[in-house]
Amino acid sequence: MTATAVRVDSAPAAAVKRRRRSLGWLAVVPLLAFTALAFGLPALAMLDGAFTAKDPATGATSYTTGNLTASLQGAYLTALLGSVKLSAVSAALGVLLGLPLAQAVVTSRFRALREAVLTASGVLANFGGVPLAFAFVATLGNAGVLTRHLGLADQGWDLYSFWGLVIVYLYFLIPLMVLTITPALEGLRTQWREAAQNNGATPVQYWRHVALPVLLPSLLGGLVLLFGSAFAAYATAAAMVGSSIPLVTLQIADAISGNVLVGQENVALALSLDMVLVAGLVMAVYLPLQRRSARWLA
Template sequence: MSRSGSRGWLGALPLLAFFAFVFGIPAVALVAGAFTAGGRPSLANVAQSLQGGYLTAMAGSVRLSAVVALLGAVLGTFLAYAVVTSRFRLLREAVLTASGVLANFGGVPLAFFWIATLGNSGVISGLVGLPSGALYTFWGLVVVYLYFSVPLMVLVMAPALDGLRPQWREAAANNGATAWHYWRFVALPVLTPSLLGGVVLLFGGAFSAYATANAMVGTVIPLVTLKIASALTGDVLVGYENIALALSLDMVVVAGLVMAVYLPLQRRSSRWLH
């Protein structure tokens, strides 16, 4: 290794040590606890986390995340296209700025916002005749999650749509291609990596969300994040105190699969945009 390379590694050592301490120790504790039962190595916790109500909660989280990801991707892509093709620069900047803020707006404040607006005693629910409790259902939670998922998709798709060169449309038109042919054979293949990457990103965000669902629906809708919180706060079977760690490990595996799909797609799309 060259002297400059050695200096680079030495400069990175504090950061590597910080990451090892902050993320490494909890990860080791998580894995160790998930595979320990009764003070001995065991697969009981992991097996229990994939059965009964825990499996139902995992399936509920996957279903919710998939619906939010697909709807958010469609709505966010159309909104991003409208913004990118708009001739009003101020509108574009305002929407992108708002998207950056709303994409990070979640948790209890978001739940309170929707409850105060469309809850049982909300400001608007009585005016529009919203059925009592509609907000606290699966589809109500989908609508709330879309509040931060759609802006996130706008941020993902706006650079990709900007990367579509006007010359490509002109060349397609000069060769007799219709608008449908242009989108089917030129634009869509270019946008597909970003589209799929956005879907995966939205899925991961909805899958890991906890505070908003906890404040809105509690245990009414079975979600794995709520099951983990319940296990940590006392809903623990004797001999399975580490069941919450096993559920967390299941989520880590799903998140790892999500990132394994997202990163290659992101790298591929970046080659088209430069």
């Protein structure tokens, strides 16, 4: 009798749960439709164009892998490797400089200072493009204020170089790292530090054996996020260095506009596909790290 009653009572509850799930999926349908239109259609168009070749004489189109082959040769390959190098160096420096800054913010006793730094980081992380390039050119360019005042040109300083571009990228990558790693630092429990101190551990030993192993997934996730942000940046580099530094985003713009060779639009789409594949590899690394970090810091 009791078992039968339980089965009868649980049936309406199961029906209600299924109904709620179906209503939840209906609520997500507009977002899924928007995602399919905003991202799916351009992705399909890019994929189709990357494998399409047009005969200049007849105008006939055919599918080929020639565009992808061309995108991985010569100047295009150099630009792709240049973007990877620039993004990797900028991301690594952003992590190394952003971590101690975020730790100082988290441990600060002044709540107003903490909120001010986090607010400024949110603004600066999204400050890029031509305004950022102009600000650095006016400040540290060949005729910039600080360049002339400090005599940096006589010391070999050159903003329009690889390391100059790295410094410019750090302007928005460090604040992004602060925003990314601050929740993980706040998740470090004070009991862990107290337990380490009670067992005679120094602050260096605590960070080496306790804090950094716990933060490692978050640090690697931040590194991946910063890499992706730097890898996709275009306007800042285009306004600052033009084509003097080989970057894949600049090569795509040149191929689309015909500045290099006429009719290279499909090669530009192949380069875009290369960037998507690199970004996909980056996200494949980032998502497992994020889940692992969430388990430790929950």
